[in-house]
Amino acid sequence: MITETERTVALKNNIGGYDVSGISVFKAGGSDVSYTVTRSKSKSGRSVTMKVRCPLCGGIHSYRYSLHEFCFRTLIVGGCEFTGLPLFYMGEKARIQEKISRISKIEKKICAYT
Numbered sequence: 001m002i003t004e005t006e007r008t009v010a011l012k013n014n015i016g017g018y019d020v021s022g023i024s025v026f027k028a029g030g031s032d033v034s035y036t037v038t039r040s041k042s043k044s045g046r047s048v049t050m051k052v053r054c055p056l057c058g059g060i061h062s063y064r065y066s067l068h069e070f071c072f073r074t075l076i077v078g079g080c081e082f083t084g085l086p087l088f089y090m091g092e093k094a095r096i097q098e099k100i101s102r103i104s105k106i107e108k109k110i111c112a113y114t
Contacts, residue, residue, distance in 0.1 A: 007070065008093040010100050012086070014055045018100050057082045075099070
């Protein structure tokens with residue numbers, strides 16, 4: 001069985017949109033300055049820790065996922081702990097693109113009514 005270790009991440013940026021990039025469990029410490037990904041050991045086994053600077057509240061949020069979650073979940077949503085709003089989407093590229101497209105359509109409709 002071949003395991004996909006490359007994930008797509010859509011991270012909310014300062015202007016309300018999303019920056020989409022790819023990360024891999026084997027390339028810890030992503031090249032994007034908005035977030036860092038580190039591999040770490042936990043009591044229950046290996047995990048992936050993602051630290052994200054939040055454009056919503058200005059703080060740094062930390063998320064920990066098992067390698068199984070990181071590699072096999074089709075969509076992971078991480079939110080701001082203070083505002084409760086989605087901060088990033090991580091998973092399969094097609095699912096992320098679909099999610100971002102749907103969000104963009106909704107936001108365009110909201111802007112049209114204001």
